[in-house]
Amino acid sequence: MSAPSSSSLSIRDLHASIGDKPILKGLTLDIPKGEVHAIMGKNGAGKSTLAKIMAGHPDYTVTSGDVLLDGESILGIEPDVRARLGLFLAFQYPMEIPGVTIANFIRAALQARLPEGEELEATDYYAKLYSKMDALSVPRNFTSRSVNEGFSGGEKKRCEILQMAMLEPSYAVLDETDSGLDIDALKIVSAGVNALRGPNIGMLVITHYQRLLDYIVPDKVHVMSEGRIIHSGDKDLALKLEAEGYDWVEKEYSAGKSAV
Template sequence: MKSLEIRDLTVALTESPDQPIVKGLSLTIKTGEVHAIMGPNGTGKSTLSKAIAGHPDYKVTSGDVLIDGVSVLEMEPDERARAGIFLAFQYPAEIPGVSIANFLRAAEQARLADGENVDAAAYYKRLYSKMDSLKIDRKFTSRSVNEGFSGGEKKRCEILQMAMLEPTFALMDETDSGLDIDALKIVAEGVNNLRGDNLGVMMITHYQRLLDYIVPDFVHVMYDGRIVKSGDKSLAIELEAKGYDWIKEEFATASA
């Protein structure tokens, strides 16, 4: 079992480090667990996931992020990825002219030692089988990464990458946004297939809807840069019924 420990983490925009967005957040995710992070817009959920992945726009001003006790904060984004972190983007970038096949192959190659090469035949076999299970047309392999993809195609492509790269910890940022119910089911099934003892998931979502399909082990409510409430799946159901206002009030009372 491995752990991703977020320890008293404070994050700000690199360009305005004095205005924290994530404010002393702590959370430990172990492999085998799925943690849902819910909360209203603007509470720092996306910032949290991008900062863990090493996005240059965000600066960790205090606290730490550790994998099995080893800090990742000094690592470049690519080193963090090779250390086992995967960020499924809310808005995946389009890379014109770079085919999905070449892109994923470069990502796999990056995980091999010097002098080793991706076995092309085995790679394509694996790629096609993952694509089939995510109901992605095999023709997509020659299409440019995310270019001209629909919202649903982009999200499925994120899950495809996750399936191929087999991270230890997946940070899924609003993976359900922009998906219709059929696409949502395919994506959820893809994630459920990857669930297991070797993967820890941090799943950011606005809506309880996703949690009907990917049932979390833990639910955390994030508000104003902190986790203000944690529970199990029933917390998500409560949020769905009552909205976020009671959390805000509770938090306001608590901090008053």
């Protein structure tokens, strides 16, 4: 196990449970800034749970291990503080918030990042918001619509990426961002994500299907099973998983374990 880089999102031997039920069982993963990693795995492998635990969802308890953001532990820190430290979670099922407009929502999120007493500059804010919306093909009148209310699946996911573009996180976890998208929506969302790639951000893309990784090409692919990473490889691993399924990885992993 390599030492966590000071410029990475680093998950060290993480164990977590919901109630009495263990979900993560010693998961280790290091996502350096500038890289895009993908986690693939069957339903029930714990992928979405991992995303929620990193964001600090109150339903889950971390029993051991650590999550380090640029070398500092974020466990025990409130979800909003984690977000302001630079962590972003694109939700698989974004919440609808009746009566709260997208413009006011993102504005509140940006305002929360400013020092006390400092006001967000409205003109600059809207200029930036509109340019990001245009890039994601989100109609401008969406600013006055309530967050996610009545949105199609594709609109919700575009709205998640819009928030990510506005908040400029250092690390982003994208939880099944492809679910519920048709191919056109998938292309738009992927282009939006790719536009944000760069040396100042590390991304973790959680997906069920290899399809997304045709558009968001990862630097590394990890296979998750029963709460652990059981195999890692380059982008070609995704293609192999698509063609051959997960059984061979699980077999290899079991064999490796019994050999130890």
